[in-house]
Amino acid sequence: MVYLPRVFPTSELDAEKDKIADSIVLFDNQSFGGPPTFEAIVQATLRVHALHPRAVIFTFGLNGNGTQNALLLTTGGQISDMPVAQLGLEDDLLIKRMLDKGPVTVQFSFKNPHPAQRRGSECCS
Numbered sequence: 001m002v003y004l005p006r007v008f009p010t011s012e013l014d015a016e017k018d019k020i021a022d023s024i025v026l027f028d029n030q031s032f033g034g035p036p037t038f039e040a041i042v043q044a045t046l047r048v049h050a051l052h053p054r055a056v057i058f059t060f061g062l063n064g065n066g067t068q069n070a071l072l073l074t075t076g077g078q079i080s081d082m083p084v085a086q087l088g089l090e091d092d093l094l095i096k097r098m099l100d101k102g103p104v105t106v107q108f109s110f111k112n113p114h115p116a117q118r119r120g121s122e123c124c125s
Contacts, residue, residue, distance in 0.1 A: 001104045002053075003096055007031045007044040013051060020051040024106055028059040028092050036060055055083035057106070059092035083108075 002019045004027040006012050013020065025048055029035055032044070041060070048056060085108055087095070098104045 001026060001095065001099065001106055003027070003099050004031050007048070008040070010043070010047045013047050017051045020048065020053050022052065022054050024055045024057060025053040026057045026092070026095060032060070049082055053082065055085070057085050057087055059087045059089055
């Protein structure tokens with residue numbers, strides 16, 4: 001797992017591309033320097049996605065506890081081809097404290113309540 005302390009400028013993400021590729025990536029309000037705008041979230045997510053993480057976990061919003069949801073990290077009404085999950089603030093803080101002490105491994109599982117919608121490009125006509 002990799003925590004991204006800064007997502008802007010996106011050149012900083014490019015400098016971390018070897019860490020991001022094939023890792024679970026965590027970012028939060030602090031990664032944006034405070035509560036992010038919708039535009040900033042989309043820009044950062046698209047750039048992170050282009051660096052091929054295994055998955056993205058995030059915590060952001062006004063209080064970091066559910067004021068946003070994982071659906072906003074996709075565009076065009078499609079299902080993301082990259083696993084995306086939201087954590088509450090306390091889980092975010094716990095993971096960051098653990099990362100300060102060394103490598104962290106996380107495991108999570110998703111269940112698609114709409115099995116016919118496996119990929120964004122296949123879901124809608």
